Amino acid sequence: MGVHSDIRMDLKIAFIGCLMVVLAMAVIATTEETSSTPPLVVKKVKGKKMCDKGWECKGLSIYCCNLTITDYFQTYQFENLFEKRNTPVAHAVGFWDYHSFITAAALYQPIGFGTTGGKVMQMKEVAAFLGHVGCKTTCKCLLIILLWWVYRRSCELGNVLVVFKP
Known part of the structure; x- marks a missing residue:
């Protein structure tokens, strides 16, 4: 009877552990769903419509009534644009990611x-x-090539070129 009761106890503990994991995942999923759409607060101030969209566009502002960056720029687009940002040749390895960009941009959206x-x-x-x-941060060579092309093209067209140091 001792061996069977030990096995039953282990099964109960495993079942309770699995149940807790599933419950935690459900709580996280509902938290993400509710936090991804911040409440929109709309007020009229001196005849102008002012909005506040929570953490992403905080404070009453006429600009917060428009789309915010996360409404039209998603994580996968950021990853596709900067897929080589963490390679050894990049100048800012590990420095920036989508979440950091959105967090920093949230300060300037209002x-x-x-x-x-x-x-x-x-x-x-x-x-x-x-x-x-x-x-x-990553493409200095492209900038040099682009400046060379602009310089050459300007000379061909006879345009006045303003020289600047990037």
Whole structure:
């Protein structure tokens, strides 16, 4: 009877452990679902519509009424754009990721970063910023080639070239 009771006790402990894991996963899933869509607070201040979208666009602002960056720029897009950001040749290995970018951008969205104009304009602004960051951290050679091409093209067209140091 001792061996069977030990086996039963082990099975009960294993069952309770599995049940706790499933319960924890369910709690995490519901927390992620509710936290991914922050509540939108809309108020009229001096005749202007002002919004607050929680952590991503905090504080009443006219810009928070527009789309925020996570509405049109997803994790997989960031990963596809910067898939080599953690390779040994990159200048900022391990420095940035999607979550860090969104967290930093959240500070500037209430004052208009990525939230000004329509969706296309917002996407262009974020793309320009990410292109600048990408050049400064990973693609110096591409920048040199691009500047060379612009210089050569300007000379061919007879345009005046403003020389600057990147």
